[in-house]
Amino acid sequence: MKEHQGELSLSTIAMPADANANGDIFGGWVMAQMDMAGSIPAKMAVRDRIVTVAVDKMKFLKPVKVGDRVVCYTRVLRTGTTSITIEVDVYAERLTESKEVKVTEGQFTYVSIDERGRPKRIANFI
Numbered sequence: 001m002k003e004h005q006g007e008l009s010l011s012t013i014a015m016p017a018d019a020n021a022n023g024d025i026f027g028g029w030v031m032a033q034m035d036m037a038g039s040i041p042a043k044m045a046v047r048d049r050i051v052t053v054a055v056d057k058m059k060f061l062k063p064v065k066v067g068d069r070v071v072c073y074t075r076v077l078r079t080g081t082t083s084i085t086i087e088v089d090v091y092a093e094r095l096t097e098s099k100e101v102k103v104t105e106g107q108f109t110y111v112s113i114d115e116r117g118r119p120k121r122i123a124n125f126i
């Protein structure tokens with residue numbers, strides 16, 4: 001049985017170009033995938049322009065290896081007047097094993113903005 005919570009938002013492969021000098025994957029690359037993954041449920045809920053305002057409780061639990069299948073699961077944690085916070089959990093499926101290992105977690109907050117980039121009240125959450 002899968003241990004993860006939330007919806008599968010993004011799935012990709014970690015490539016050699018995303019590796020650091022140790023041969024493992026850069027934390028910044030993982031964060032970028034998480035930001036993208038979190039923006040999907042945020043955008044679907046807000047149905048308007050959004051920007052990332054904050055990243056909290058980031059924890060890199062285990063390294064991501066080149067060739068891993070990287071999967072981001074997301075769930076809405078909190079909705080506010082103009083913002084929405086998404087929990088993003090990242091799992092890696094190693095090339096040599098068929099099980100997913102939790103590698104990173106974090107909370108991403110997005111703000112709905114108007115055409116001038118100012119916070120905008122969210123009209124209707126789904």
Ligand SMILES: CC(C)(COP(=O)(O)OP(=O)(O)OC[C@H]1O[C@@H](n2cnc3c(N)ncnc32)[C@H](O)[C@@H]1OP(=O)(O)O)[C@@H](O)C(=O)NCCC(=O)NCCS
Nearest residue numbers: 051052053054079080081082083084109111113117118119
């Ligand atoms: C996002 C932005 C428009 C917010 O403007 P602001 O004047 O700080 O807005 P406010 O203080 O009114 O806050 C807006 C919402 O964000 C939330 N927020 C602001 N800072 C936050 C933080 N550090 N953590 C969590 N939520 C935060 C507020 O609680 C508020 O939510 P609510 O309306 O649901 O209660 C502005 O900060 C901005 O343009 N930032 C750059 C965004 C960007 O470029 N992101 C990409 C980075 S590469």
